[in-house]
Amino acid sequence: ETGVTQTPRHLVMGMTNKKSLKCEQHLGHNAMYWYKQSAKKPLELMFVYSLEERVENNSVPSRFSPECPNSSHLFLHLHTLQPEDSALYLCASSLRVAPGVSSGNTIYFGEGSWLTVV
């Protein structure tokens, strides 16, 4: 148990569907992240939120739409995805975004949501 919970763990969706991934952290952190992990590719940072404000969007296609209603919850809304979007989507959190010398900068990951687009 990492303190970061992701649902669903597995999702199969058609290219015309609309679905959402949910992430909840119980660590009292202020920053939350979405990462994409594809086979044989490095971990890709997608979005960063700090205190519910999006502070980074790494050129992610608009078919991925994040939402952070509060500092404990993060969503990734999915619509008209492509088969190449099939991957493991990892949510993570940390105490804050800006680097510093405290241990608060460790990023803690959830178990991931396996997405298959058919």
Add this chain to the structure above:
Amino acid sequence: AQSVAQPEDQVNVAEGNPLTVKCTYSVSGNPYLFWYVQYPNRGLQFLLKYITGDNLVKGSYGFEAEFNKSQTSFHLKKPSALVSDSALYFCAVRDGTRGGSQGNLIFGKGTKLSVKP
């Protein structure tokens, strides 16, 4: 620009033998270095990190890593490998002197560790 390299795609070790998973990094400022482990069908778990202080860092499950500034390395080690250590290991680096997107954590591509009985 900061970067991290894990030169080995896979490391094979016999149970009971010492293991080393290599990591080298490049940052312009002070490196903050991390190791994560990913077991099959699971998320990434934090193992250990180096921020400042003692170059030898001890972490979870008996793992340790040594920060070597002159060689810009942060190799992960364990004195006696277990079959249950078999997993994917990720090294990550952040430039501790930078903020915003310049201070993001950069991950290596991962090294698959296989420990045989």
